[in-house]
Amino acid sequence: MNYPTPADDGAKDDGAAPASTLGPPADGRATRWASHREERRSELIRAARRAVHRLGPDVPMEDIASAASTSKSVFYRYFRDKAGLAAAMGELVLAQMQERIAEAAAAAPSPYDGLRSMVHAYLAMAARSPNVYEFVTRGPGGAAADPAGGSVAGAAFGSFFDAVGAMIESPMRRHLDPGSQATLDYWPCAAIGLVRSAGERWLTTPPSPDKPSLDDMASLIADWLYGGIAAQAGLAVVRAPLPAAKEHP
Template sequence: MNNPQAEANERAVRASADGRSARWQSHREERRRELIKSARRAVHALGSDASMEEIATAAATSKSVFYRYFGDKAGLQQAVGEVVLSQMQRRIREAAQSAQTPREGLLAMVSAYLQMAETSPSVYSFVTRHAAGEPEGPHGSAAISGALGHFFDSIAEMIAAPMRAHLGDGKESVIGYWPTAAIGLVRNAGEQWLSTPDSPAKPDQETMARQITAWLCVGIAPELSPAEAP
């Protein structure tokens, strides 16, 4: 025979346990967000080669705490990268939406990408390369590459949409391969620009963004054309 009081007590115990579990999960998620922010600040200050020990010291905690939450350095890179790439994607989308023409949209997106990367080259480098000396694991280079691939795939689709609208129907053969190639150009040119030491010959961010946009739209044909005879 069922005992209503016993069943009520059992439900109360389960509810209490569920409440504690939910509070603990919420605490862990909040702590993880704090560690990601601390790691990002540490890498910005110390450089992309900062060790887990240095990052933990800058975050006023122990290295074991970071390993407990992220598994290894590659796991931390992936976690920081997801936050950074999400912010970059949002900034690029907002920039594209404010543009009036496809070319303006390209310029806005390239500018947003370069601005975000230039804000902290160390953080950008930290989240886009494999942790040297770290063993390959569940958060290794494949996971980092996957996160980057998703980010750049999303950006490729963003720049493809206005181009399709501009070119009209029946131009898929023209636009089909271009977005991925364009992203490769933007990323490689941008990363080379970021790694170039400052000098009078190095273009500023706005000039570089306009140059990359020109390469995307008209290539380097104007520079290769022979000079007109006087």
């Protein structure tokens, strides 16, 4: 017997709309659980995040469940599958990331500085828990988080990188004339790829005196990115002289 709300792992439903615009019944027995479910769901996500952080990105569902001191069945009632859990976790991580970026962006007037702080936030997130980062990005099955927007069978799982891409795209629109549509379509994705690839290599580089710091790495990457796009955006390639000093007059 399936539960009436199988596992709506899109989490698209808003927070607190108990029961007023509903048609006929509004049965209290049914609505009673709405808030509970939501709370439990995020609790499960947090527990899973901890488990992945400690046990690695390949931890089986059963171990995740027992780390949350419950059993698989609960997780499979709240998330369609392991990829669904990963996606939900990605949203959480990304939301935290967005907070940090919003702070940083407020203090960074130029587009270049905005870009750099985004890269910085991304790198910092990944470095804080590589296991969680890997679980969220590469997905459990390996096919979850492809950089391509749409799966063949319009399954539309808004995965981690799609969200990041959207985050990049909107500020870009203001600096790029609408003629270059292809750039607008492909650059965010390309930029993510660059950051991801360089970032992951940086992450797995063993610490050594030669290894760049997080700040250095963020600047390096932002330079590459910015140099590549600035010409098309018609922006002067004036960069702030790097973290230590402030920007040009």
